[in-house]
Amino acid sequence: MRVDGTFIAVEVSEQAAADQELARRLAEVCPVDIFRLRTAAAESGGSADALEIVAENVDECVLCRLCLDTAPAGAVKVIKLYDNEALLA
Amino acid sequence: MRFFEYEAREIVRRAGIPVTDFGFAKTPAEAREIAQRIGGPVVIKSQVLSGGRMKAGGVRFADSPEEAEAHAQAILALEIGGHMPRGVLVDPKAEVEQEYYAGVVWDGTRKLPVMIFSPVGGIDIEQVAAEQPEQVGRRHISTILPLSDFAAKETIARAGVSGGELTKIVPILRRLAELFLRYDMTLAEINPLGRLPDGSFVALDAHMEIENEARGRQRELLLELGVDPTETRQAREATPFEIAGEEVDSSDHRGVAGNVTEFDGNLGLVIGAGGGSLTLFDAVRAHGGRPANYCEIGGNPSVRKAAGLAKLVLSKPGVERIAVMMSIVSNTRVDIVARGVIKACLELGYDPAEKIAFFRIPGAWEEEGFKILQKYGIDYADRSVSLNEAARRAVEKIQGANEEAVR
Numbered sequence: 001m002r003v004d005g006t007f008i009a010v011e012v013s014e015q016a017a018a019d020q021e022l023a024r025r026l027a028e029v030c031p032v033d034i035f036r037l038r039t040a041a042a043e044s045g046g047s048a049d050a051l052e053i054v055a056e057n058v059d060e061c062v063l064c065r066l067c068l069d070t071a072p073a074g075a076v077k078v079i080k081l082y083d084n085e086a087l088l089a
Numbered sequence: 090m091r092f093f094e095y096e097a098r099e100i101v102r103r104a105g106i107p108v109t110d111f112g113f114a115k116t117p118a119e120a121r122e123i124a125q126r127i128g129g130p131v132v133i134k135s136q137v138l139s140g141g142r143m144k145a146g147g148v149r150f151a152d153s154p155e156e157a158e159a160h161a162q163a164i165l166a167l168e169i170g171g172h173m174p175r176g177v178l179v180d181p182k183a184e185v186e187q188e189y190y191a192g193v194v195w196d197g198t199r200k201l202p203v204m205i206f207s208p209v210g211g212i213d214i215e216q217v218a219a220e221q222p223e224q225v226g227r228r229h230i231s232t233i234l235p236l237s238d239f240a241a242k243e244t245i246a247r248a249g250v251s252g253g254e255l256t257k258i259v260p261i262l263r264r265l266a267e268l269f270l271r272y273d274m275t276l277a278e279i280n281p282l283g284r285l286p287d288g289s290f291v292a293l294d295a296h297m298e299i300e301n302e303a304r305g306r307q308r309e310l311l312l313e314l315g316v317d318p319t320e321t322r323q324a325r326e327a328t329p330f331e332i333a334g335e336e337v338d339s340s341d342h343r344g345v346a347g348n349v350t351e352f353d354g355n356l357g358l359v360i361g362a363g364g365g366s367l368t369l370f371d372a373v374r375a376h377g378g379r380p381a382n383y384c385e386i387g388g389n390p391s392v393r394k395a396a397g398l399a400k401l402v403l404s405k406p407g408v409e410r411i412a413v414m415m416s417i418v419s420n421t422r423v424d425i426v427a428r429g430v431i432k433a434c435l436e437l438g439y440d441p442a443e444k445i446a447f448f449r450i451p452g453a454w455e456e457e458g459f460k461i462l463q464k465y466g467i468d469y470a471d472r473s474v475s476l477n478e479a480a481r482r483a484v485e486k487i488q489g490a491n492e493e494a495v496r
C-alpha cells in the first residue's frame with residue numbers, strides 16, 4: 001500500500017499492513033498521524049483493525065524515522081518525492 | 090489589551106489606592122442615579138478606548154443629576170475616533186490643589202518595569218519629560234525580588250518631592266507597582282493623581298494595559314471586571330482578512346502562523362522569527378515595496394498551517410506575489426515552511442516559481458528545504474544573504490515584473 005502526497009510518499013508492505021500489532025505501534029509512534037487504525041467492519045465483521053495511511057497527513061511527515069525504527073527493515077518506506085524519490089534511511 | 094477607564098479605576102481601587110466615588114453608567118438614567126448619590130457637581134466621561142475625548146466633546150461637567158442625565162445621553166450617542174462609548178463614567182468634580190503623575194511601564198530595552206513619578210500631572214508624561222526633565226523621577230524595579238517602599242521613595246524623591254508629600258505618595262506608587270506586576274501589565278498609570286485641600290491624595294484618572302498573552306493567566310480579574318474573553322480591544326475592528334488569519338492560526342495548535350494585519354500593497358508577506366517580521370516589513374518598505382500584509386510565522390507550524398497562511402495571503406485581492414522570509418530559524422523547520430507555501434501555490438493553481446518572489450529562511454533542516462525549493466525552481470537564499478538584502482530582492486522582483494508588464 002502506497003499513498004503519495006505532494007512532497008512525501010509512504011509505503012507499507014502488504015505483510016506489514018496485515019500485522020495488527022505493528023499497525024497499532026505505527027499509529028502510536030507517528031507524531032503527525034500518518035498511520036491510523038481503521039476497524040475493517042466489512043471485511044472482518046468488525047473484529048480486526050486494518051492499517052490506513054492517512055492521505056491528508058502524508059505531507060506533514062517530519063522525517064523522524066520512528067516508523068522505520070518500529071517496523072522490520074524494509075516494511076515501511078518514506079519517500080521524498082522532491083529528491084528523486086530518495087528513501088528516508 | 091487596554092482597559093477602559095472605569096475598569097482601570099476599579100483595579101486601582103482594589104489595590105488600596107484612594108479613588109473618587111465614581112460610578113459607571115450604561116444609560117442616562119443610571120448616570121443620573123450616580124450623580125444623585127454623589128450629591129454635587131460631577132464630570133461625565135465617555136468610556137471609549139480612543140484618545141481625544143475632551144476635544145470630541147466626550148467629557149462634560151454637570152451641576153445637577155438632571156444635567157448629568159442630559160450630558161450622558163449626548164455622550165452615549167457620540168462616536169469618538171470610530172468607537173461608540175461603552176458607557177459613561179460619572180465622577181465627583183474634585184477640588185484639587187495639585188496634579189501629579191504616577192506610573193509604571195514596561196521598559197522593553199531594559200526588559201524591566203520602570204516606576205515613573207512627576208509632580209507635574211494632568212498632561213502627557215512624555216511632554217513633561219521633554220520640557221521639564223528634572224521634574225521626572227524614574228527607577229527600574231525587579232520582577233523577581235520583593236518590592237520595597239524604598240524603590241518608590243527613591244523614584245518620587247528623584248522628581249524633587251520630599252517631606253509629608255513624599256511619605257503619603259510612597260504607598261500609592263508602591264501599590265501601583267505591585268498591581269502592575271500582579272496583573273502582568275505593560276502600563277499602569279494614574280494621571281492625574283490629585284492632592285486635595287486636606288492634603289490627601291486620590292487617583293483622578295487611570296490607564297492600564299495588560300500583556301495580551303497574559304489574558305489566560307488573568308482570567309479571574311477579567312471575569313470580575315466583566316470583560317468578555319472574546320473582546321480584542323484593538324484600536325480598530327479586525328478586517329475579515331485579519332479574522333481569517335486568526336482562524337488559520339487557531340486551526341492547529343502547532344506553531345504560529347497568524348497575527349495578520351492588512352495593508353493595501355501588492356507584495357504578500359509570510360515572515361517571522363525572533364523579530365524578523367518587523368525587520369522584514371520595514372526593510373520591504375525601505376526598498377520601496379508595498380506590503381499587502383504583516384504576519385508572524387514561527388514555532389514550527391505544520392505544513393497545513395503554513396499553507397493556510399500562504400493561501401490566505403495569496404488570495405488577497407491585489408497581491409501579485411509573496412515573499413517568504415525569516416531570520417535564522419532554530420525551532421521552525423525550513424522544509425516544513427517550504428512545503429507549506431509551495432502547497433498553497435499549487436492548490437490555488439499557481440506556479441510556485443512565479444508566485445514566490447523570494448524565499449529566505451535559513452536554519453533548521455535547510456538542506457531538505459533547499460532541495461524542495463530547487464525542485465520547484467523557486468528563487469531562494471541561505472544565511473549569507475541578509476534580511477535587508479532578501480527584502481530588496483523580493484521588492485526588485487515584483488517591481489521588475491511590473492515594469493516588464495508595462496513594456
Ligand code: SF4
Nearest residue numbers: 030061062064065067
Ligand atoms: S518518518 Fe516520522 S513523521 Fe514520517 S511517517 Fe514515519 S513516523 Fe511519521
